[in-house]
Amino acid sequence: MQNHQCPRTAGIYSGSLFFRIAKSSWFRYPVDMSETVQTVTERSRHVAPVLAACSGETISTALNAMADSLQQHAPEIFAANNEDILRSQEEQIDLPLLKRLKFDQPKLDGVTDGLRQLAAMENPLGKIQSVRELDAGLILERVSCPIGVIGMIFESRPDALVQIAGLCAKSGNAVILKGGREAMESNRILSRLLHDAGTSAGLPDGWLALIETREDVQALLTRHDDIDLLIPRGSNEFVQYIMHNTTIPVLGHADGICHVYLDKDAETGMAVDISLDSKTQYLAVCNAAETLLIHREAAARLLPPLHEALSSSGVEVRGCEKTRALVPALPATEEDWASEYLDAIISVRIVDSLEQAVEHINTYGSGHTDAIVTSNQAAAELFMRSVDTANAFWNASTRFADGYRYGLGAEVGISTGKIHARGPVGIEGLMIYQWRLRGNGQIVAPYAAGSKRFTHRDIT
Amino acid sequence: MQNHQCPRTAGIYSGSLFFRIAKSSWFRYPVDMSETVQTVTERSRHVAPVLAACSGETISTALNAMADSLQQHAPEIFAANNEDILRSQEEQIDLPLLKRLKFDQPKLDGVTDGLRQLAAMENPLGKIQSVRELDAGLILERVSCPIGVIGMIFESRPDALVQIAGLCAKSGNAVILKGGREAMESNRILSRLLHDAGTSAGLPDGWLALIETREDVQALLTRHDDIDLLIPRGSNEFVQYIMHNTTIPVLGHADGICHVYLDKDAETGMAVDISLDSKTQYLAVCNAAETLLIHREAAARLLPPLHEALSSSGVEVRGCEKTRALVPALPATEEDWASEYLDAIISVRIVDSLEQAVEHINTYGSGHTDAIVTSNQAAAELFMRSVDTANAFWNASTRFADGYRYGLGAEVGISTGKIHARGPVGIEGLMIYQWRLRGNGQIVAPYAAGSKRFTHRDIT
Numbered sequence: 001m002q003n004h005q006c007p008r009t010a011g012i013y014s015g016s017l018f019f020r021i022a023k024s025s026w027f028r029y030p031v032d033m034s035e036t037v038q039t040v041t042e043r044s045r046h047v048a049p050v051l052a053a054c055s056g057e058t059i060s061t062a063l064n065a066m067a068d069s070l071q072q073h074a075p076e077i078f079a080a081n082n083e084d085i086l087r088s089q090e091e092q093i094d095l096p097l098l099k100r101l102k103f104d105q106p107k108l109d110g111v112t113d114g115l116r117q118l119a120a121m122e123n124p125l126g127k128i129q130s131v132r133e134l135d136a137g138l139i140l141e142r143v144s145c146p147i148g149v150i151g152m153i154f155e156s157r158p159d160a161l162v163q164i165a166g167l168c169a170k171s172g173n174a175v176i177l178k179g180g181r182e183a184m185e186s187n188r189i190l191s192r193l194l195h196d197a198g199t200s201a202g203l204p205d206g207w208l209a210l211i212e213t214r215e216d217v218q219a220l221l222t223r224h225d226d227i228d229l230l231i232p233r234g235s236n237e238f239v240q241y242i243m244h245n246t247t248i249p250v251l252g253h254a255d256g257i258c259h260v261y262l263d264k265d266a267e268t269g270m271a272v273d274i275s276l277d278s279k280t281q282y283l284a285v286c287n288a289a290e291t292l293l294i295h296r297e298a299a300a301r302l303l304p305p306l307h308e309a310l311s312s313s314g315v316e317v318r319g320c321e322k323t324r325a326l327v328p329a330l331p332a333t334e335e336d337w338a339s340e341y342l343d344a345i346i347s348v349r350i351v352d353s354l355e356q357a358v359e360h361i362n363t364y365g366s367g368h369t370d371a372i373v374t375s376n377q378a379a380a381e382l383f384m385r386s387v388d389t390a391n392a393f394w395n396a397s398t399r400f401a402d403g404y405r406y407g408l409g410a411e412v413g414i415s416t417g418k419i420h421a422r423g424p425v426g427i428e429g430l431m432i433y434q435w436r437l438r439g440n441g442q443i444v445a446p447y448a449a450g451s452k453r454f455t456h457r458d459i460t
Numbered sequence: 461m462q463n464h465q466c467p468r469t470a471g472i473y474s475g476s477l478f479f480r481i482a483k484s485s486w487f488r489y490p491v492d493m494s495e496t497v498q499t500v501t502e503r504s505r506h507v508a509p510v511l512a513a514c515s516g517e518t519i520s521t522a523l524n525a526m527a528d529s530l531q532q533h534a535p536e537i538f539a540a541n542n543e544d545i546l547r548s549q550e551e552q553i554d555l556p557l558l559k560r561l562k563f564d565q566p567k568l569d570g571v572t573d574g575l576r577q578l579a580a581m582e583n584p585l586g587k588i589q590s591v592r593e594l595d596a597g598l599i600l601e602r603v604s605c606p607i608g609v610i611g612m613i614f615e616s617r618p619d620a621l622v623q624i625a626g627l628c629a630k631s632g633n634a635v636i637l638k639g640g641r642e643a644m645e646s647n648r649i650l651s652r653l654l655h656d657a658g659t660s661a662g663l664p665d666g667w668l669a670l671i672e673t674r675e676d677v678q679a680l681l682t683r684h685d686d687i688d689l690l691i692p693r694g695s696n697e698f699v700q701y702i703m704h705n706t707t708i709p710v711l712g713h714a715d716g717i718c719h720v721y722l723d724k725d726a727e728t729g730m731a732v733d734i735s736l737d738s739k740t741q742y743l744a745v746c747n748a749a750e751t752l753l754i755h756r757e758a759a760a761r762l763l764p765p766l767h768e769a770l771s772s773s774g775v776e777v778r779g780c781e782k783t784r785a786l787v788p789a790l791p792a793t794e795e796d797w798a799s800e801y802l803d804a805i806i807s808v809r810i811v812d813s814l815e816q817a818v819e820h821i822n823t824y825g826s827g828h829t830d831a832i833v834t835s836n837q838a839a840a841e842l843f844m845r846s847v848d849t850a851n852a853f854w855n856a857s858t859r860f861a862d863g864y865r866y867g868l869g870a871e872v873g874i875s876t877g878k879i880h881a882r883g884p885v886g887i888e889g890l891m892i893y894q895w896r897l898r899g900n901g902q903i904v905a906p907y908a909a910g911s912k913r914f915t916h917r918d919i920t
Binding site for chain 1: 506508509510512513586592594598600607608684688689703704705706707709711727729730733734736737738741742818822840842844845846847848849850851852853854855856857859860861865866867877878879880882883884892893894895896897898899900901902903904905907908914916
């Protein structure tokens with residue numbers, strides 16, 4: 001279904017090619033950073049319906065043109081990225097940040113692959129979700145359409161910019177991007193190339209915009225009437241800040257305080273394997289477990305091998321009093337239950353019942369991912385129905401909570417919100433629907449007077 | 461499918477019955493109005509997952525018990541309502557408001573009918589929306605579930621309180637209600653009876669709460685972490701105020717600036733009928749048309765009969781310069797294009813093209829309902845695809861934009877927002893989904909290492 005072929009562009013560094021590129025259009029239309037955020041968002045709102053009316057063919061052509069353009073302009077992209085890296089090295093930014101900032105040929109190939117895959121995907125717009133006859137000749141359809149204007153705020157990775165721009169184009173949304181300051185030069189050239197390639201293929205001018213400063217973000221948060229959805233990606237504090245400082249709807253997650261609950265009927269080997277994988281398979285991610293809850297009737301059986309496995313993986317165990325009576329552990333405080341360590345630390349609490357485990361999760365959890373390990377199906381069903389979480393798992397690692405693993409295709413993000421979209425969000429999270437009513441002159445008066453009646457017959 | 465039988469409760473005013481009721485539980489558990497809003501919202505958040513785990517049977521029993529209880533306590537309800545009416549008469553509130561405040565036997569029968577219909581409806585919770593095999597024995601389901609905690613702020617009608625409480629119960633959501641001050645006594649008794657009847661049938665204590673003052677609403681708007689969705693119903697200014705003063709997601713609509721565009725190929729009779737019905741069938745509603753846009757090539761043909769029909773219905777016409785060259789009309793200003801009259805006034809503008817009509821609508825409209833009248837299908841399709849509106853109509857009156865007319869069942873409200881739900885919103889708008897993953901001990905490590913691969917096979 002999807003096009004994975006994207007050959008490495010050998011020879012793209014040749015001098016003559018660079019010369020040709022250096023004259024290309026993006027140099028003649030530099031990004032105008034003197035525009036106010038109000039101007040930018042108003043234009044986006046104006047452009048959004050024009051973009052929404054583009055055909056699936058136009059959008060696919062645009063996505064392929066975007067991929068072509070990035071590959072053609074690889075040398076300038078790498079040069080811009082190098083500027084960012086040199087400046088960041090001077091400013092002595094953290095090594096992991098520096099690593100994420102690096103945009104090289106493999107990363108370029110990765111994102112252009114992604115754009116071509118999106119181009120090959122079926123058009124998600126204009127899908128008829130339901131058809132209902134209201135009366136003879138009066139047909140109501142619910143049709144998928146873009147949300148409108150998406151504001152995306154993300155950290156330093158320049159590849160995220162390309163990915164996000166692609167997702168927004170595929171779903172017909174105008175997008176306003178704000179990347180990290182570290183990646184300023186990379187973001188400028190990438191957004192300009194993507195914008196121009198898109199418009200050259202028929203997308204409306206202004207479908208993509210870039211803003212740059214923290215002050216711009218402040219201004220963006222106030223543009224309630226222009227922006228339909230904000231998607232921030234970054235640290236907990238950052239996402240939390242966005243969520244609490246704008247009246248624009250926000251899709252995303254701040255904390256990821258995930259739990260594994262080992263029920264009294266948890267099989268020992270499975271309990272250890274799932275706990276260990278949930279905690280250690282990747283420490284610094286939102287779907288890693290931070291707290292283990294253990295049924296008191298299973299604690300003496302499960303805790304020693306669990307402690308052994310965690311300790312030998314270098315994980316520090318912080319336990320409640322009952323835990324510490326069974327295995328060596330530092331004392332866990334109230335603060336631990338509410339902590340997202342993102343580190344080789346785990347808190348352990350022994351609970352009296354499944355209900356107490358659920359209550360603990362609903363009190364301290366972040367509604368991200370919570371798992372139960374048990375061989376008792378009734379207990380598993382009750383747990384999944386009762387935990388207020390986006391991803392409720394039975395006998396599986398919390399680390400499976402991920403758009404790619406769910407098979408959703410390109411991931412927009414993970415939402416712990418409770419409206420619109422929840423958990424891993426694919427391109428569907430960038431869509432909404434419109435009601436379309438097709439008649440032949442029907443008016444409401446005779447229905448209100450009772451001389452005509454609705455049939456309300458579902459056609460699909 | 462639905463139970464419409466709800467016999468009038470003859471004899472309910474008899475002295476002995478009143479005596480029995482006067483001793484019933486709700487007198488022993490008066491509404492505690494000294495509680496802070498924080499206490500109320502924190503309890504709601506705590507209660508929500510317990511309510512979410514209730515079975516469909518329990519909820520249906522609760523809804524029927526609620527209907528029974530209201531009918532049994534009719535005399536006290538009417539007595540409380542009478543207090544509200546007397547106080548409001550003293551305070552000389554507007555007659556239409558007074559009319560909406562009145563809660564009598566027919567209105568009681570209407571709302572208890574509604575509760576019994578909800579009880580008879582299929583349980584919308586726990587519906588499996590999709591099933592996907594991620595790998596052998598690792599099954600991902602998307603299951604419908606309640607949103608959590610709904611804050612409903614509405615005006616004086618006590619029947620709205622019952623309707624909203626019923627919708628929230630059916631969809632498994634904890635609800636915090638704030639009604640109009642005028643209906644204070646009615647709201648108190650209704651909410652207490654509904655709450656107690658619900659809990660007696662198995663809903664968790666605190667599933668419904670009532671707050672009363674404007675200060676309470678202010679406090680409610682700050683309870684981002686406890687409330688998942690706010691649904692305000694009331695005046696434009698009121699809804700706008702809520703939307704712009706909280707970081708909690710809001711579902712609803714402020715303005716309803718709806719348009720009818722008469723294309724060059726509009727049939728004269730149909731153009732007149734649809735325009736007239738859209739404007740005059742009910743003046744004071746959000747889906748009434750406020751502006752007519754007319755293609756310049758059709759203006760000379762359409763305007764005279766249109767003007768005749770509107771004028772003889774008592775509608776004041778305000779026109780652009782070109783309109784006024786063809787028919788007598790007051791001048792329309794920029795302000796008119798942005799006005800929701802909710803009155804016997806219409807603004808008329810002659811446009812050069814369909815594109816200009818769309819641009820006008822996307823500039824001045826409120827994204828509620830916009831119609832085109834034309835016999836040209838291509839024009840109609842382009843119009844519907846290009847207008848940024850929740851309800852895009854072809855050859856039908858804007859007045860059809862309504863949950864009941866759409867056959868959605870009980871209506872939560874109409875949303876002009878672009879996420880979660882759009883246009884008329886039925887009970888589905890109070891729902892979201894949870895991802896449930898069922899495994900038999902799977903961990904992520906082997907998939908990350910490449911030794912295992914996902915199958916991603918859709919089962920339904």
